[in-house]
Amino acid sequence: MIPDSDDQQAAADALVFFGATGDLAHKMIFPALYRMAKRGTLKVPVVGVAASKWDLTQLRDYARDAISKADGGVDDPDALDRLLSLLAYVAGDYGDPDTFSALRHALGDAKRPAHYLAVPPGLFPTVVEGLVGAGLNQDARVIIEKPFGRDLASAKELNRVVRSGFEDHAIFRIDHYLGKEEIMNLLYFRFANSFLEPIWNRNYVASVQITLAEQFGVQGRGAFYETAGCLRDVVENHLFQVVALLAMEPPAYQGMAAVSSEKFNVFKAMRPLAADDIVRGQFVGYRDEVGVAKDSDVETFYASRMFIDSWRWAGVPWYLRSGKALAGTAAEVVVEFKPPPQSLFDDAVQEDARGNYLRFRLSPNPVIALAARVKRAGEEYVGDQHELALLNAQPNEEQPYERLLGDALAGEGGLFTREDSVEAAWTVVEPVLDNHDRAHSYPSGSWGPEEADALIAPAHWHNPMPDQPSPV
Numbered sequence: 272m273i274p275d276s277d278d279q280q281a282a283a284d285a286l287v288f289f290g291a292t293g294d295l296a297h298k299m300i301f302p303a304l305y306r307m308a309k310r311g312t313l314k315v316p317v318v319g320v321a322a323s324k325w326d327l328t329q330l331r332d333y334a335r336d337a338i339s340k341a342d343g344g345v346d347d348p349d350a351l352d353r354l355l356s357l358l359a360y361v362a363g364d365y366g367d368p369d370t371f372s373a374l375r376h377a378l379g380d381a382k383r384p385a386h387y388l389a390v391p392p393g394l395f396p397t398v399v400e401g402l403v404g405a406g407l408n409q410d411a412r413v414i415i416e417k418p419f420g421r422d423l424a425s426a427k428e429l430n431r432v433v434r435s436g437f438e439d440h441a442i443f444r445i446d447h448y449l450g451k452e453e454i455m456n457l458l459y460f461r462f463a464n465s466f467l468e469p470i471w472n473r474n475y476v477a478s479v480q481i482t483l484a485e486q487f488g489v490q491g492r493g494a495f496y497e498t499a500g501c502l503r504d505v506v507e508n509h510l511f512q513v514v515a516l517l518a519m520e521p522p523a524y525q526g527m528a529a530v531s532s533e534k535f536n537v538f539k540a541m542r543p544l545a546a547d548d549i550v551r552g553q554f555v556g557y558r559d560e561v562g563v564a565k566d567s568d569v570e571t572f573y574a575s576r577m578f579i580d581s582w583r584w585a586g587v588p589w590y591l592r593s594g595k596a597l598a599g600t601a602a603e604v605v606v607e608f609k610p611p612p613q614s615l616f617d618d619a620v621q622e623d624a625r626g627n628y629l630r631f632r633l634s635p636n637p638v639i640a641l642a643a644r645v646k647r648a649g650e651e652y653v654g655d656q657h658e659l660a661l662l663n664a665q666p667n668e669e670q671p672y673e674r675l676l677g678d679a680l681a682g683e684g685g686l687f688t689r690e691d692s693v694e695a696a697w698t699v700v701e702p703v704l705d706n707h708d709r710a711h712s713y714p715s716g717s718w719g720p721e722e723a724d725a726l727i728a729p730a731h732w733h734n735p736m737p738d739q740p741s742p743v
């Protein structure tokens with residue numbers, strides 16, 4: 272898919288990285304920059320900015336440590352050296368104009384910097400103001416991280432703040448899900464294969480389930496999690512993006528802008544949620560986490576039944592579910608087709624005689640599998656469902672942050688979230704942000720509270736099997 276010529280922008284000539292001494296930098300960004308250096312796609316100076324009173328040597332040590340602890344470690348010392356030689360560091364308070372003067376100086380001849388705000392959203396206004404005050408927003412772009420607000424009003428306010436310094440085409444909103452190969456493949460698989468189109472609608476699809484299950488808990492992020500909860504952390508953004516790619520109409524022309532428009536239409540067609548469409552859960556032990564209130568009602572599990580009020584999807588339930596401290600770590604989509612119109616065979620009435628389905632395992636061990644029934648040998652006309660599986664894991668895949676930062680530097684906006692889509696998604700969840708039952712507790716290592724089963728009855732959830740290997 273090509274970027275639209277209207278949208279193509281000149282490549283950035285420096286990456287400014289606010290929050291360079293933080294957690295996200297360590298976990299995600301330095302490893303991504305290293306992989307870019309290995310591929311030869313990072314050639315511009317990288318200026319770290321943070322309040323920590325470090326010098327460049329300390330930042331380099333931090334980067335080296337991050338990379339050595341990431342998957343793969345340091346397997347290309349030359350690339351690591353190249354990355355470290357591109358680094359510069361500015362220490363200073365984001366509220367102090369001197370920080371931005373120092374940044375201007377550190378940027379030297381760079382004319383089109385990309386400012387990456389890997390800082391808590393509460394600091395966005397301060398950083399944007401600082402950039403504008405120093406004229407560093409001129410011909411520049413800004414990259415921001417989810418969460419894009421915590422409700423519709425705060426999302427609008429965030430958009431207003433960022434728009435006060437940057438034009439829309441210069442704003443890159445990162446939802447790292449969109450940088451995943453498996454997610455891009457949803458778009459590709461749907462529209463590169465003609466066999467799907469006739470059945471990809473309410474006439475043949477009975478339901479769609481999307482599960483993002485995590486075996487781990489909040490991993491020391493209790494204080495952040497208290498401000499978010501599962502719905503805001505992963506459902507309203509990551510899972511909604513998956514829904515949009517599965518539910519969208521074909522883009523009208525070849526270009527990522529057409530894809531973004533069709534995704535926006537899906538967000539607009541999503542029926543706003545009501546309290547009885549959702550079930551919230553909290554794992555036992557969550558309240559003992561650091562930074563978590565003893566009487567917290569924040570959900571660590573969330574399930575919902577939603578509808579897309581469009582011609583294609585009228586009446587088809589979409590079941591979304593995510594949680595921490597569940598029985599396994601796996602993300603999966605199951606598109607379940609309606610059974611044949613007539614029961615011709617002996618097994619058609621069996622309880623497990625579910626319709627055919629298409630299963631997209633997003634992680635781990637990605638796979639796309641189409642399940643169809645095949646007769647068992649014997650006199651009876653009884654069979655089983657078997658999966659035709661396609662291998663989807665690619666060696667040397669670009670990791671999400673690598674892909675997205677590379678695209679942002681190159682000025683390609685196709686994999687980023689549009690302002691109107693962010694606001695439309697908040698509109699869908701707005702009615703249940705405060706209006707809901709208390710979270711039901713569930714034991715760690717389970718599939719969430721039992722109440723979630725009632726939401727989907729008489730059907731049931733298909734729990735992904737995390738250890739299921741990719742086919743070979």
Ligand code: BG6
Pocket residue numbers: 485504505634
């Ligand atoms: C992040 C959430 O956006 O996505 C995390 O903040 C979550 O809580 C993560 O674990 C899931 O994405 P991935 O790519 O790590 O599976």
